[in-house]
Amino acid sequence: MQELSKIYEAKYIQKLFDQMSHSYSIMNYIASFGFSERWRKKCVMDIKIDSGKTVIDLMTGMGECWKYILKNSNKDSKLIGLDFSDEMINRAKKNKKKYHQSKITILKENVFENSISKESADFVISVFGLKTFNTEQLEKLAIEIHRILKQSGQFSLIDVSVPKNKILKHFYMFYLKKIIPFLGKIFLGSPETYKMLGIYTEKFDNSETAYHIFNRLEFEIEYVEYFYGCASGIKGRKI
16 A cells, blocks of 8 residues: 555556546446436536636546536537546547537646646536645645636535544445445456545545635635535635
């Protein structure tokens, strides 16, 4: 197992998601009790993306949120998907072919070292990426989202979380830390890779830290929870 001090390093996370890429979608679905798609949709729909706008999908993965982001798009709409995993980007490029009438740009870049222009985004989305950041990185993420959002631009972020209910927490964390690695062994031949989902979730806990960090900047912000706290997020507007 990788030292816990190393799990927030970009190279480690990049390698982890490269390894999980071919089974990540199904495992994420299983890990969320089948709610992952509902949470993706809710995260996007909560900020009511208009047509003709520019949307940034940070840590876009394979572009799983695009079908919701592009629902009201037109010829003037733009979508930029950013990720630094080679394999996730390759799968996103394949997914892009489904949306040949949409303007989609895929960037293989680190969120902290990206080429997105200042105040160029109307909306920023990120689903299931928060837990891979430590507190210092969440502070940088807040600054970066503030930088790329236009005035009055909106953002919505969500991730799997640790429920506050003690009974639910016990069973959910057992599921993430024991059952999911077992299934990961079936899919990947190694339980260690998917064991990290439970470790990241346990250390992340929920989106409250992110809420307090973002609240220090010029944002109107709201904390949200889903399915008794098994997922949580923040959404808001740059003021």
